[in-house]
Ligand code: NAD
Ligand code: IPM
């Protein structure tokens with residue numbers, strides 16, 4: 001089993017090193033090959049997603065990804081910016097189904113910014129469509145406004161779009177996932193305003209006919225953002241588009257204690273997958289040794305489960321993470337009174353020890 005390891009920028013290399021350490025401790029005979037991506041790749045190869053890195057990702061059974069991006073690249077032409085690497089990987093490999101499970105571990109109910117009783121026992125699954133929507137729609141660009149309130153002024157535009165098959169396949173992924181859980185799906189849209197999301201709602205409703213055993217609700221995204229912090233446990237599976245999913249999953253991460261706790265899996269129809277924490281490269285804390293590696297370590301567990309057929313090893317990692325939390329070890333982002341503050345490497349070491 002071959003894994004492409006793409007650490008990237010900022011805290012990427014720090015957190016990926018801990019996940020690799022945990023994988024190595026499992027003795028699974030995984031072949032891991034590392035390649036540069038994002039700003040790190042731009043520095044050595046002049047492109048955020050060099051052919052060699054894309055080639056490695058294509059031939060691997062799974063990809064373990066850290067994070068990309070740094071403010072210092074903000075002035076580069078868009079195709080050369082670090083973020084294009086992760087967008088390119090998702091597009092080139094057809095990774096349309098993004099699973100972001102927001103689970104609040106018992107030991108972290110006090111780390112959340114919400115009242116403990118609102119998040120205790122929380123276990124929701126956000127399924128974000130990942131290769132369509134305004135992220136990839138054409139045309140986009142800058143031009144002189146042909147009309148509008150300020151004709152002749154400089155303007156910028158993007159295109160939000162979804163096709164029926166794109167919506168159908170992500171809806172099926174959500175209903176199938178719900179069947180293995182509490183059989184409830186909330187489809188989040190903005191059908192009251194946007195044509196794209198009226199089609200979304202119509203298609204999800206049609207696909208639902210094949211899943212009569214699953215309960216389907218529709219909710220507008222603004223209300224969903226509010227309900228997520230009002231009564232998050234009312235949700236089970238949330239399915240939504242690329243941009244709404246991006247925003248709602250960052251919001252949901254705080255229900256679990258920290259964005260440093262939210263793993264993700266991005267799958268294509270061949271179950272090849274890219275596994276990465278939901279957060280970014282955190283330039284504000286990069287190099288300080290304080291980043292929380294648990295989202296990446298939990299992403300590695302998802303990799304073992306979804307792409308490598310190693311359910312037992314996945315569970316061992318998840319149990320080890322819980323054990324470490326029960327021991328009271330906390331990186332600063334999840335630290336609270338009475339717990340022990342540790343750094344990135346100590347946290348990784350503790351997970352490795354807990355595996356034994
Ligand atoms: P971010 O997720 O990197 O950071 C947001 C905040 O959360 C920061 O205060 C950061 O310190 C904190 N944080 C994030 N991960 C953490 C962790 N593991 N442990 C402790 N604290 C953590 O988002 P941002 O600051 O908006 O973006 C920074 C860069 O990352 C940008 O260039 C952005 O484009 C990029 N980004 C990349 C990805 C990706 O590679 N998939 C995802 C999101 C953002
Ligand atoms: C994420 C990130 C990416 C996204 C960026 C870096 C392109 O925010 O993975 O959530 O918007 O999808």
Ligand code: MN
Pocket residue numbers: 246247250278
């Ligand atoms: Mn995001």
